[in-house]
Amino acid sequence: MSEKKRRRTEAGPPAASAALKKSQRSGSHAQGLRKQLxxxxxxxxxxxxxxxxxxxxxxxxxxLTLSDLSLSAACREVSDRDVASVQLAIERAVLAMARSILAGRGFSFDVPSRAASNQLYVPELDRIVLRDKSSSRPFASLSTVRKATITARVLSLVYAVLRRDIHVTKRDLFYTDVKLFQDQSQSDAVLDDVSCMLGCTRSSLNVVAxxxxxxxxxxxxxxxxxxxxxxxxxxxxxxxxxxxxxxxxxxxxxxxxxxxxxxxxxxxxxxxxxxxxxxxxxxxxxxxxxxxxxxxxxxxxxxxxxxxxxxxxxxxxxxxxxxxxxxxxxxxxxxxxxxxxxxxxxxxxxxxxxxxxxxxxxxxxxxxxxxxxxxxxxxxxxxxxxxxxxxxxxxxxxxxxxxxxxxxxxxxxxxxxxxxxxxxxxxxxxxx
Amino acid sequence: MSEKKRRRTEAGPPAASAALKKSQRSGSHAQGLRKQLxxxxxxxxxxxxxxxxxxxxxxxxxxLTLSDLSLSAACREVSDRDVASVQLAIERAVLAMARSILAGRGFSFDVPSRAASNQLYVPELDRIVLRDKSSSRPFASLSTVRKATITARVLSLVYAVLRRDIHVTKRDLFYTDVKLFQDQSQSDAVLDDVSCMLGCTRSSLNVVAxxxxxxxxxxxxxxxxxxxxxxxxxxxxxxxxxxxxxxxxxxxxxxxxxxxxxxxxxxxxxxxxxxxxxxxxxxxxxxxxxxxxxxxxxxxxxxxxxxxxxxxxxxxxxxxxxxxxxxxxxxxxxxxxxxxxxxxxxxxxxxxxxxxxxxxxxxxxxxxxxxxxxxxxxxxxxxxxxxxxxxxxxxxxxxxxxxxxxxxxxxxxxxxxxxxxxxxxxxxxxxx
Known part of the structure; x- marks a missing residue:
């Protein structure tokens, strides 16, 4: 065996030898930083x-909160609420609907807008908040009857979930009425609307991700x-x-x-x-x-x-x-x-x-x-x-x-x- | 208020009423099945x-195992092995390489084929197993020198992991030598090769998903x-x-x-x-x-x-x-x-x-x-x-x-x- 061959052999196969050198090199650098510890x-x-x-x-x-900044009138926020208070909020909403219908005015939901144009970055809070713009969603209008119906349905489903005090997923919610919702994005969107309307978080609706x-x-x-x-x-x-x-x-x-x-x-x-x-x-x-x-x-x-x-x-x-x-x-x-x-x-x-x-x-x-x-x-x-x-x-x-x-x-x-x-x-x- | 309007009102808004009817209908069906319980x-x-x-x-x-079916000669399987025995297997492989080099024959890995053509569904076992075909991966060949180098590197990395008895991910392994591996799919594939070569599971190599x-x-x-x-x-x-x-x-x-x-x-x-x-x-x-x-x-x-x-x-x-x-x-x-x-x-x-x-x-x-x-x-x-x-x-x-x-x-x-x-x-x- 030639001297050259032997030397190469002693150092191990070339790949392993390169790996070894490399690990020594990075090892010494790591050792340097380790010494600073x-x-x-x-x-x-x-x-x-x-x-x-x-x-x-x-x-x-x-x-800081929105009210500290005197922005609570101009902006809208939801908060965590307990089961009983969310139930009460739904009951109130339904009673208001009933009264409106009895008065011969039909019914309509007042739904906060969640569009980008209604969003605001508040530097003092360092987060995005929603302004207070909202739109009406009357049942007696061709353009909104579907969404109003979905809203009513989601309210009733959420109410049922809260009454049993269980948790469901957005997917579960969608499957309770595929014919009405057609597509999960529709029930999901209305779920967010309902959160805004009731002023509570989605977790408070017992609908979880x-x-x-x-x-x-x-x-x-x-x-x-x-x-x-x-x-x-x-x-x-x-x-x-x-x-x-x-x-x-x-x-x-x-x-x-x-x-x-x-x-x-x-x-x-x-x-x-x-x-x-x-x-x-x-x-x-x-x-x-x-x-x-x-x-x-x-x-x-x-x-x-x-x-x-x-x-x-x-x-x-x-x-x-x-x-x-x-x-x-x-x-x-x-x-x-x-x-x-x-x-x-x-x-x-x-x-x-x-x-x-x-x-x-x-x-x-x-x-x-x-x-x-x-x-x-x-x-x-x-x-x-x-x-x-x-x-x-x-x-x-x-x-x-x-x-x-x-x-x-x-x-x-x-x-x-x-x-x-x-x-x-x-x-x-x-x-x- | 007309009688018709009143009746409709009493039943609640139409959406809620439809929802109610629907839940009664499916409720009664569910009730029927519930009674069978x-x-x-x-x-x-x-x-x-x-x-x-x-x-x-x-x-x-x-x-049943492969050996019960007298298939162990024709098929290849890996098993869980402890840290010491995998270390020993790597040491043996490296010693064999060294001996081969000393004998002037360079070195080569014998790598089991994991191609579809080498796979077999065994009905008695109800699972896919690997046949025993394997191929040679010599270092001294232009077409395999890269893969042979990667194989040597992976063997040395796995050995280091086992010596400390820690666990790493495939991604960690890839990042130890991006220049050599180029692409994670390459180090991943060789890792599977190494499992097969050593006859142990990937978990036994302490590389986890x-x-x-x-x-x-x-x-x-x-x-x-x-x-x-x-x-x-x-x-x-x-x-x-x-x-x-x-x-x-x-x-x-x-x-x-x-x-x-x-x-x-x-x-x-x-x-x-x-x-x-x-x-x-x-x-x-x-x-x-x-x-x-x-x-x-x-x-x-x-x-x-x-x-x-x-x-x-x-x-x-x-x-x-x-x-x-x-x-x-x-x-x-x-x-x-x-x-x-x-x-x-x-x-x-x-x-x-x-x-x-x-x-x-x-x-x-x-x-x-x-x-x-x-x-x-x-x-x-x-x-x-x-x-x-x-x-x-x-x-x-x-x-x-x-x-x-x-x-x-x-x-x-x-x-x-x-x-x-x-x-x-x-x-x-x-x-x-």
């Missing part, structure tokens, strides 16, 4: 400061009376209940909530029991946030007064997901006060992290034209504009035309996320 | 018979050491853990497992605590079954020896989902023995149920051409053909060209599913 006690002290600030902010300043989210970490709560300890939910975590009104008695010794965009990162954090090292509650909706997860997050934030840190992909989509948690979706702006969680901090992965943490070029992905457009659109959004730090990051993203997923951090080792990246972020209070 | 004790006796049969079948007859499934009901198990009591998981249920090897100590006093296609039906069953009335374990993958849920179902079925009843939509898609649970997907046929759950009974909603339970015409949907084609294709599948009852039902579906979702039962009231339909099905032992 202070003892956990010091990191925790920095986290506790953030926690204290959130606690005192929550107790000293009452959250299906659940996608999971939670794990330092949280104890009751789900329909069952006591759930989220430190004892293994790696799979606890599925977030679809019906928030059956959730109660939240207790926690966490210092913060870690909101994670993706399932894979959630699994890493759960398996490494990250919450034992840094007391926190870890929650994910596995992508686009569903209503149940948004309600659950808001509930945790308001009751436990915990700061919320977000870990999302470094792309426009990650920020869009943050915006839905923070400002709500346009479709449900009438319920923005109950669905949104203000003041979420963007922990990572941020465009500036890519260089700071030396994410290898091959783990970054080029942005498509569509991505770049989405990024530029976000730069026009009020909720981005009011945060200088976010504008800078987003500018950098659009200019470098590079994006990266949370998983890109795996290139330094599978546990780099939990062992180096997140602890360092917390230590350096590196959130925006 | 015997006391729960009698229904339970019928369920217990099924339970006993499943228990004795499981203990008397060992499940993300979880979608939830479970609730009469089951206690440990998830990574935490004891989970699924009767105390509220309405949200427990998320099924992604890593089946951390699941253990299954205990249950259930008489059967109820496998549900959809989230909405799961929620109804969980909220009504159906498992308290009829002791069962309720599980759903929320649509197309993921690997974690399939592994979990199989685990429950084999360890607890419980019969499995399936509640799916009455359309070809519902049956397709059943087939994935029972026979596996073609893509992972090398692992069919660990992923499949034989002998699942089709409880409902079946095409014959639509008339039997008088599901209103407007709640049935016309099948599209594509649906009809999918139905006809299913009629050609071995796993359908061997069950006469299924053939009949599927024939009826294709002929009537009607389909219906589980939610269609909501037209008789939101709790019709849990209070009438399912109890009656159990009482009449109406499964195929």
């Amino acid at each position: 202070k003892p956990d006690a010091e990191i925790l002290a920095s986290v506790r400061e953030m926690y204290d600030a959130a606690q005192s902010a929550a107790s000293s300043s009452k959250a 299906s659940e996608k989210g999971v939670v794990v970490g330092r949280l104890v709560f009751t789900d329909d009376g069952d006591r759930i300890d989220c430190t004892k939910m293994g790696i799979g975590g606890k599925a977030i209940p679809p019906n928030i009104d059956r959730v109660g008695n939240l207790e926690s010794d966490a210092l913060f909530i870690l909101l994670v965009e993706k399932d894979a990162a959630f699994m890493r954090l759960a398996e490494d029991r990250f919450y034992n090292r840094f007391p926190c509650i870890i929650v994910t909706a596995k992508g686009q946030p569903d209503v149940a997860t948004r309600l659950f997050l808001r509930r945790m934030k308001t009751e436990l007064k915990l700061p919320v840190l977000a870990l999302v992909d470094s792309d426009p989509y990650g920020l869009k997901i943050l915006s839905v948690y923070m400002c709500g979706s346009k479709n449900m702006s009438y319920d923005s006060s109950n669905l949104t969680t203000p003041d979420i901090k963007w922990l990572g992965v941020r465009p500036s992290d890519l260089d700071k943490y030396r994410v290898p070029e091959q783990c970054r992905l080029p942005m498509t034209e569509q991505d770049v457009k989405a990024g530029k659109d976000l730069l026009e959004e009020d909720f981005v504009k009011r945060n200088g730090g976010w504008v800078k990051e987003l500018d950098m993203m659009v200019k470098t035309r590079q994006k990266a997923e949370i998983q890109a951090l795996s290139s330094f080792g599978f546990q780099y996320l939990t062992e180096v990246y997140l602890p360092l972020k917390l230590q350096q209070r590196d959130w925006l | 015997k006391p729960d004790a009698e229904i339970l006796a019928s369920v217990r018979e099924m339970y006993d049969a499943a228990q004795s079948a499981a203990s008397s007859s060992k499940a 993300s979880e979608k499934g939830v479970v609730v009901g009469r089951l206690v198990f440990t998830d990574d050491g935490d004891r989970i009591d699924c009767t105390k998981m509220g309405i949200g249920g427990k998320a099924i853990p992604p890593n089946i090897d951390r699941v253990g100590n299954l205990e249950s006093d259930a008489l059967f497992i109820l496998l549900v296609e959809k989230d909405a039906a799961f929620m109804r069953l969980a909220e009504d605590r159906f498992y308290n009335r009829f002791p069962c374990i309720i599980v759903t993958a929320k649509g197309q079954p993921d690997v974690a849920t399939r592994l979990f179902l199989r685990r429950m079925k084999t360890e607890l020896k419980l019969p499995v009843l399936a509640l799916v939509d009455s359309d070809p898609y519902g049956l397709k989902i059943l087939s994935v649970y029972m026979c596996g997907s073609k893509n992972m046929s090398y692992d069919s023995s660990n992923l499949t759950t034989p002998d699942i009974k089709w409880l409902g909603v079946r095409p014959s149920d639509l008339d039997k339970y008088r599901v209103p015409e407007q709640c049935r949907l016309p099948m599209t051409e594509q649906d009809v084609k999918a139905g006809k294709d299913l009629l050609e599948e071995d796993f359908v053909k061997r069950n006469g009852g299924w053939v009949k039902e599927l024939d009826m579906m294709v002929k009537t060209r009607q389909k219906a979702e589980i939610q269609a039962l909501s037209s008789f009231g939101f709790q019709y599913l849990t209070e009438v339909y399912l109890p009656l099905k159990l009482q009449q032992r109406d499964w195929l």
Whole structure:
């Protein structure tokens, strides 16, 4: 065997040898950042400061509402209401209909408009709200008779659900009268109308969305009376209940909530029991946030007064997901006060992290034209504009035309996320 | 006010009146079926018979394996193996490579073929298995050098994961070397190759899929050491853990497992605590079954020896989902023995149920051409053909060209599913 051949052999097969060198290289870089890490006690002290600030902010300043801004006359909002009061509201509506019919005037619903032209972003509240425009939906008009009939039917169905105090899905509702509704989008739309009309949230109508989210970490709560300890939910975590009104008695010794965009990162954090090292509650909706997860997050934030840190992909989509948690979706702006969680901090992965943490070029992905457009659109959004730090990051993203997923951090080792990246972020209070 | 007007008024607005009449009509029909219901004790006796049969079948007859059929030489299968033995297998493979290189022969992987031409449906086992054809993947060949390099890299990555005894996702694996893998489909495919080569399941490589499934009901198990009591998981249920090897100590006093296609039906069953009335374990993958849920179902079925009843939509898609649970997907046929759950009974909603339970015409949907084609294709599948009852039902579906979702039962009231339909099905032992 020639000397050259032998040397090559000793180093192992070429692929394995390249892999080895590579892992040594990234290993040494990771080692460098790892050395910057202070003892956990010091990191925790920095986290506790953030926690204290959130606690005192929550107790000293009452959250602003529409009435504080003297906007309650010009804007419309719904609130959570108990079963009895929603039933009463429906009874009143039906009685008013009956009286109107008896007076020979037929009947008509006064339905708040949910169109874009009736929506308003209120910077003081940092969310979208609904103005007070509404339109009449008379039964005795060819153009509205169908919608008026559907409205009456949905009112009667919701009333039946409330009387039994059970929960149903939008799909269940649709199936009770396919002939009338024809298409689920019609019953869904009227359901939102009914929420607005009665001034209560959709959850108060006991119509729920299906659940996608999971939670794990330092949280104890009751789900329909069952006591759930989220430190004892293994790696799979606890599925977030679809019906928030059956959730109660939240207790926690966490210092913060870690909101994670993706399932894979959630699994890493759960398996490494990250919450034992840094007391926190870890929650994910596995992508686009569903209503149940948004309600659950808001509930945790308001009751436990915990700061919320977000870990999302470094792309426009990650920020869009943050915006839905923070400002709500346009479709449900009438319920923005109950669905949104203000003041979420963007922990990572941020465009500036890519260089700071030396994410290898091959783990970054080029942005498509569509991505770049989405990024530029976000730069026009009020909720981005009011945060200088976010504008800078987003500018950098659009200019470098590079994006990266949370998983890109795996290139330094599978546990780099939990062992180096997140602890360092917390230590350096590196959130925006 | 005229007499006519008054009469109309007394009956309420027309929409509400129509709704009332309708609910009375379907109410009386539901009432009729409800009257057929015997006391729960009698229904339970019928369920217990099924339970006993499943228990004795499981203990008397060992499940058939490839070697029982003298097929183990001609076919290839993988099995669950512990961390140490998979590590050893990788070390052996690498040593063999080294020896081959030292002998001046370079190195090459012997990779089992996972192509359709190498797959076989074994009726005795009722699942798809892989034949024993394999191909050589030499490093010193232009056409295979890339794949051989990727294979070596994946072996080294999996080895690193096993050494730390952590779990990672396929996406994590891809991100460790984007430059080499280029595209996740490439690292995914080689990962399956590596499973086959080492003769172990993908779970044994500690590479997991993300979880979608939830479970609730009469089951206690440990998830990574935490004891989970699924009767105390509220309405949200427990998320099924992604890593089946951390699941253990299954205990249950259930008489059967109820496998549900959809989230909405799961929620109804969980909220009504159906498992308290009829002791069962309720599980759903929320649509197309993921690997974690399939592994979990199989685990429950084999360890607890419980019969499995399936509640799916009455359309070809519902049956397709059943087939994935029972026979596996073609893509992972090398692992069919660990992923499949034989002998699942089709409880409902079946095409014959639509008339039997008088599901209103407007709640049935016309099948599209594509649906009809999918139905006809299913009629050609071995796993359908061997069950006469299924053939009949599927024939009826294709002929009537009607389909219906589980939610269609909501037209008789939101709790019709849990209070009438399912109890009656159990009482009449109406499964195929």
